[in-house]
Amino acid sequence: MPLLKDGKLTDDPFVYVDGDAEIPADRAIIVPLARWKSDRDALRGRSAGLGVRLKSDESPAEIADDLDSLAVVALDFPVFKDGRSYSSARLLRERYGYQGEVRAVGDVGLEQLHFMQRAGFDAFEIDSDDPEKDWQTAQGDVSIWYQPTGDGRPTVAQQRKS
Amino acid sequence: MYRYDEYDREFVEQRAKQFARQVERRLAGELSEEQFLPLRLMNGLYLQLHAYMLRINVPYGCLNTTQLRKLAHIARVYDKGYGHWTTRQNMQFNWIKLDDMPEILLELASVEMHGIQSSGNCIRNITADEYAGVAADELEDPRVYCELLRQWSSLHPEFSFLPRKFKIAITGARHDRAAVLAHDIGLRLHENDSGESGFEVFVGGGLGRTPFVGKSIRDFVATRDILAYCEAVLRVYNQLGRRDNKFKARIKILVHEMGAAAFAELVEKEYEFIKDGALELAKEEVERIRMHFAPPAYESLPDVSPALESQKAEDTAFATWCKNQLAAHKQPGYAIVNISCTPIGKPPGDIACDQMEALADLADEFNFGELRVTHNQNLVFTDIRKQDLHALWQKLVPLGLSTPNHGLITDTICCPGLDYCALANARSIPLAEKISERFADQERQEEIGEIYLNLSGCINACGHHHVGHIGIVGVDKKNSELYQLMLGGSADENASLGKILGPGFDEDGIVNAVEKVVDTYLEIREEGEKFIDTYRRVGPGPFKENVYRAPA
Numbered sequence: 001m002p003l004l005k006d007g008k009l010t011d012d013p014f015v016y017v018d019g020d021a022e023i024p025a026d027r028a029i030i031v032p033l034a035r036w037k038s039d040r041d042a043l044r045g046r047s048a049g050l051g052v053r054l055k056s057d058e059s060p061a062e063i064a065d066d067l068d069s070l071a072v073v074a075l076d077f078p079v080f081k082d083g084r085s086y087s088s089a090r091l092l093r094e095r096y097g098y099q100g101e102v103r104a105v106g107d108v109g110l111e112q113l114h115f116m117q118r119a120g121f122d123a124f125e126i127d128s129d130d131p132e133k134d135w136q137t138a139q140g141d142v143s144i145w146y147q148p149t150g151d152g153r154p155t156v157a158q159q160r161k162s
Numbered sequence: 163m164y165r166y167d168e169y170d171r172e173f174v175e176q177r178a179k180q181f182a183r184q185v186e187r188r189l190a191g192e193l194s195e196e197q198f199l200p201l202r203l204m205n206g207l208y209l210q211l212h213a214y215m216l217r218i219n220v221p222y223g224c225l226n227t228t229q230l231r232k233l234a235h236i237a238r239v240y241d242k243g244y245g246h247w248t249t250r251q252n253m254q255f256n257w258i259k260l261d262d263m264p265e266i267l268l269e270l271a272s273v274e275m276h277g278i279q280s281s282g283n284c285i286r287n288i289t290a291d292e293y294a295g296v297a298a299d300e301l302e303d304p305r306v307y308c309e310l311l312r313q314w315s316s317l318h319p320e321f322s323f324l325p326r327k328f329k330i331a332i333t334g335a336r337h338d339r340a341a342v343l344a345h346d347i348g349l350r351l352h353e354n355d356s357g358e359s360g361f362e363v364f365v366g367g368g369l370g371r372t373p374f375v376g377k378s379i380r381d382f383v384a385t386r387d388i389l390a391y392c393e394a395v396l397r398v399y400n401q402l403g404r405r406d407n408k409f410k411a412r413i414k415i416l417v418h419e420m421g422a423a424a425f426a427e428l429v430e431k432e433y434e435f436i437k438d439g440a441l442e443l444a445k446e447e448v449e450r451i452r453m454h455f456a457p458p459a460y461e462s463l464p465d466v467s468p469a470l471e472s473q474k475a476e477d478t479a480f481a482t483w484c485k486n487q488l489a490a491h492k493q494p495g496y497a498i499v500n501i502s503c504t505p506i507g508k509p510p511g512d513i514a515c516d517q518m519e520a521l522a523d524l525a526d527e528f529n530f531g532e533l534r535v536t537h538n539q540n541l542v543f544t545d546i547r548k549q550d551l552h553a554l555w556q557k558l559v560p561l562g563l564s565t566p567n568h569g570l571i572t573d574t575i576c577c578p579g580l581d582y583c584a585l586a587n588a589r590s591i592p593l594a595e596k597i598s599e600r601f602a603d604q605e606r607q608e609e610i611g612e613i614y615l616n617l618s619g620c621i622n623a624c625g626h627h628h629v630g631h632i633g634i635v636g637v638d639k640k641n642s643e644l645y646q647l648m649l650g651g652s653a654d655e656n657a658s659l660g661k662i663l664g665p666g667f668d669e670d671g672i673v674n675a676v677e678k679v680v681d682t683y684l685e686i687r688e689e690g691e692k693f694i695d696t697y698r699r700v701g702p703g704p705f706k707e708n709v710y711r712a713p714a
Binding site: 111118141146 | 167169170172173176177179180183184187193196197200201283313314316317318319320321322323324397400401405435439440441444446447450
């Protein structure tokens with residue numbers, strides 16, 4: 001799946017290691033939460049990049065104490081209409097102060113980009129023929145927001161005041 | 163009422179364009195139907211039995227005459243000449259073509275209207291007391307907070323893909339006309355002991371196939387904290403609400419399954435983190451919005467109008483209308499006027515384009531250019547000088563808008579039912595019409611007194627049957643339409659859920675059964691007792707006995 005960051009397609013340095021699969025020696029990896037929990041110490045000892053993937057029913061509270069060790073937290077959208085990971089992203093950014101990459105994976109497309117950006121996602125595995133064009137479209141779509149979120153964009157109320 | 167500024171306008175225009183693009187992408191196959199569905203719903207567009215249905219928000223029921231004329235125009239040009247008021251105080255058009263949608267949305271945007279979040283699994287139109295700002299029994303005008311919540315909930319980055327739809331209602335009066343206990347979040351404005359204003363918060367109320375009365379989870383949230391508190395409730399729900407089963411996905415199921423106390427504890431924990439943060443309401447923004455709801459330029463008048471009193475004495479039809487349709491205003495010399503859109507033998511809540519235009523003229527002439535939509539599918543003129551009542555009434559009569567049945571048995575809430583709706587099991591409108599005709603006699607209706615009769619064409623309960631004093635629900639039994647009767651529901655501050663009385667009826671049978679229920683009440687009621695009081699005193703027994711007694 002193409003990875004979109006800052007509006008540009010980039011090479012994804014990470015590979016997913018599912019279940020009990022063997023961990024490649026020098027590759028940056030993203031593991032499921034269960035693997036992280038069972039192999040935490042071993043995984044921490046590696047020098048290559050490390051990420052954890054949370055399913056939409058797994059709370060970021062589970063990794064809140066480990067965030068310093070994680071370069072990526074991937075949050076899953078099993079289907080378009082499952083909105084749990086929006087809350088997870090906001091909690092990672094606004095509650096736990098996570099500065100690393102928050103990546104949207106799963107059923108991710110143009111129509112969610114503006115919501116996701118505002119919730120704190122900054123990387124997107126997007127299902128599209130032209131992700132960069134989608135990004136541009138989404139940026140032009142909506143510029144008015146009423147809600148304050150951790151991304152710091154001015155809300156309508158703040159703009160009215162200034 | 164609230165008027166858009168440049169930001170609100172830009173927001174709606176952007177959304178209209180965005181939806182036009184989403185329609186194009188769907189037609190080009192870039193969006194699957196599964197992906198398009200929530201986007202279409204989020205813009206108020208349903209696919210019904212015969213056509214698309216478009217639902218247009220009337221924020222907390224407040225409408226100006228420019229908007230009403232636009233709705234009339236849309237009804238005439240794009241629909242079949244009429245529209246339908248909904249129980250979320252919205253307008254619904256039932257015969258819309260997908261091709262016309264982009265144009266309709268632009269028309270709506272030009273009068274500060276839209277269908278954003280009028281459906282879908284997101285926060286729906288905020289509803290409120292239809293007498294907000296003018297009711298004599300009001301503690302504080304809830305519209306300021308309705309508007310703040312409307313803005314906060316519009317395109318919320320975190321809460322646009324909830325487990326299920328989410329409805330919020332607010333009342334600021336002693337008597338609850340907004341059915342706040344039948345909502346996902348119900349807010350009751352009141353003052354605490356130190357005179358500060360805030361909200362009691364109820365969660366987990368709702369109708370549908372598993373009805374619940376809302377539970378109070380906090381007695382007092384200061385007004386400045388209300389967005390933070392609602393965000394806490396929504397965050398807990400978004401994370402924990404069930405997504406495995408559509409029928410168990412509303413917050414009421416979560417609250418019921420975990421218990422209100424446990425739910426409240428989670429909300430409190432979340433609230434502790436976010437309170438006093440960016441969501442805290444700034445005084446100047448609250449005041450800016452409050453200015454929009456400043457009272458109109460009332461004249462100072464004596465509360466009693468001699469002209470009105472003599473007009474009532476001379477004209478009994480007018481006197482009857484006054485007796486039933488007026489409510490007490492906080493400003494002396496003014497009255498609140500209920501305008502029935504549920505005339506005898508007609509579909510409840512329907513309104514024709516000509517009626518809309520005529521009402522717009524009347525609202526301009528008599529009511530400061532504004533009107534309200536009620537969750538009972540009627541309209542309200544909030545600010546009529548008592549001396550103008552007779553002139554107004556005379557103009558309502560030829561429009562078919564003078565039915566004096568406010569709060570009486572023919573003033574039904576009714577869903578569209580099988581005539582329109584893809585979910586319905588049974589027709590509801592024709593049955594409402596039949597019941598209305600059976601009780602058409604005005605004297606008899608008044609003798610019966612206050613009865614809320616609510617009717618739904620299926621268990622999804624869009625006609626609020628659980629909270630009708632008399633509730634009727636259509637079910638499908640072996641491919642024939644069957645109606646169940648329930649008694650004892652109520653949607654006010656003493657909310658309760660109706661209980662099924664016994665086996666169901668066919669269409670004629672249910673009309674007879676309703677009549678037997680009413681006759682039983684008349685027989686056994688005590689002095690001054692309303693129907694609901696009698697039912698609460700005696701329970702279902704006497705009603706059941708009369709309704710199901712074998713013919714002699």
